[in-house]
Amino acid sequence: MTAEATAPPPALSIRQLLLLSIPALLIGVISALALAFVNWLAGLLHDVLWTNAPGAFGISGNTPWWIFTVLTATGIAVGLVVWLMPGHAGPDSATTELVSAPLKLTVLPGLLLAIVLSLAGGVSLGPENPIVAINVALAVALAGRIAKAAPTPIIAAMAASGTIGALFGTPVAAALVFTGMAAGFKMGGSLWDRLFLPLVSAGAGSVTTYLLGGAFGAAYSGTPYGAPQPFDLLTGSLVACASAAFGLIAVYLFPLAHRLFHALRHPLVYITAGGVVLGLLGMLGGPLTLFKGLEQSDELLKNPSAYSTGQLTLFLVVKTLALVVAASAGFRGGRIFPAVFIGVVAGLLGHALIPGLPMSLAIACGVLGVVLTISRDGWIAIFVGVAMVGDVTVLPMLCIIVLPTWLVVTKTREMLITPADLAKEKPGMARAKVG
Incomplete structure (x- = not known):
């Protein structure tokens, strides 16, 4: 050439x-x-x-x-x-x-x-x-x-x-x-x-x-993180890596759920089935586990101490399953916004399990881990983690914590249905013109 x-x-x-x-x-x-x-x-x-x-x-x-x-x-x-x-x-x-x-x-x-x-x-x-x-x-x-x-x-x-x-x-x-x-x-x-x-x-x-009055971010008004502490690199990394690992559950359930719903063949049937499952999950998790998740993250962060560890665990599991179902059953929409809610909940759980880790950093690390897994974009994960707590002092820590977290997800599959995934489904489904 x-x-x-x-x-x-x-x-x-x-x-x-x-x-x-x-x-x-x-x-x-x-x-x-x-x-x-x-x-x-x-x-x-x-x-x-x-x-x-x-x-x-x-x-x-x-x-x-x-x-x-x-x-x-x-x-x-x-x-x-x-x-x-x-x-x-x-x-x-x-x-x-x-x-x-x-x-x-x-x-x-x-x-x-x-x-x-x-x-x-x-x-x-x-x-x-x-x-x-x-x-x-x-x-x-x-x-x-x-x-x-x-x-x-x-x-x-x-x-x-x-x-x-x-x-x-x-x-x-x-x-x-x-x-x-x-x-x-x-x-x-x-x-x-x-x-x-x-x-x-x-x-x-x-x-x-x-x-127009729009903004991205949450209503977190807790104490800013402040000066970086070396030990927080370890505990923050634990929260981020654990959140990323939990997000991988959704990633690997995704193609299985997609295959299951699309085995129903007709879009009216499998999307309706997805709506039924989402309805059952909504009944279980309550209104906080519905919708795209940004306003619900606001509600969580306005008063994070109002939710017990058991409630947070329920929110985490239900919202993760709801994301998998919604994304695989033929609904149209993106996966980053609900991943942010899951990350907020994971961060609050991380703070509850490691009380010495400042809450703002814990939340940012939880968001970083889940969004990195779902989006596979480190820049977006860092940006959203900072935006959700409105605290730029966590930025230097996230720039380091993202590195071990990336190692957790880099060789895993992405939350995306590829032509190879479609080829594993029934031949007629791979050639389908709808859904």
Whole structure:
């Protein structure tokens, strides 16, 4: 192969970067508005399902039989969308990562409806994968009609980073994610040249989210960690590694559950079955184990001493099973947000078992361990761990504790259904066009 064939594409000039910053800003703002729109729709339906409708029957939305009813009905509704809508609500979220190839526009209405139903109905998945997919598809389609100055991968990177910035309320999250992906961008130049446009979009997305009143993080108001202590490296590592090891239970149950549900063949049947199981788990674990988990993490951290070790253990087991079921039964949604809740609970349990470990560091380590296992991204795991306690003093410790934790997960499988996994299922299932 010649040197010319392997040479990287030329870097964009300063003028090109400045000109492309305009669409990057617009894409970031639109991405944040799209996320806000999805959350708004889900919020309206949430009020109907969990406040207005049970109120009409004179009961609370936290009543166990109502939890079962809503989640079962949500399974039926999402199953109908996946079965009947054009594009079948996009690919099974079990088979997709946070950022994937652009979808066809015809897929988006079904995907939008499926994620709104899941978010409102209490399914233990977050909005991250679907909203990234929706925004990337819209940005690529719009850019293709208006201007073709920027390659499709750069437009997709802008939309994905703008959405990630909006989801986590800061461009830092997008920068961390895309640092590892920048080598694939169709442009030369330094790392910062490649990250420039995605960061512009991420900044616009995060500022828009802030102006709309959104934020990522929890209501933890405990004592900040303070100065690092050498012994805390050991105890913090124990909590992080144990949390990561527990998360691996979900990872290895995932393909088994996927095979079990999809053996039912029809999306209406297996997604409804998933809703029934989620309803039973919701009855067992209660309202804190429902939904994507961010608001529920807030509730836990407002008064962590109000929950016994037994309650925390119940939350940990139920939410982990709920994540596995929701992700494998054909619902559309991301796995990072519920992993954050599981990590918060694991951190609180770690603090209860090792009282000498400061609570803020224990929580951050629990989140670090579980999110690292589920997302397989060390940067996101560190960022979310710090964000959930709002305490930057834990950052130096997490930067060290992530190293042994990474050794626990690095050679294990990812929480992702691969073509090889599908090939192990029945031949007809591997060729299925839906779900």
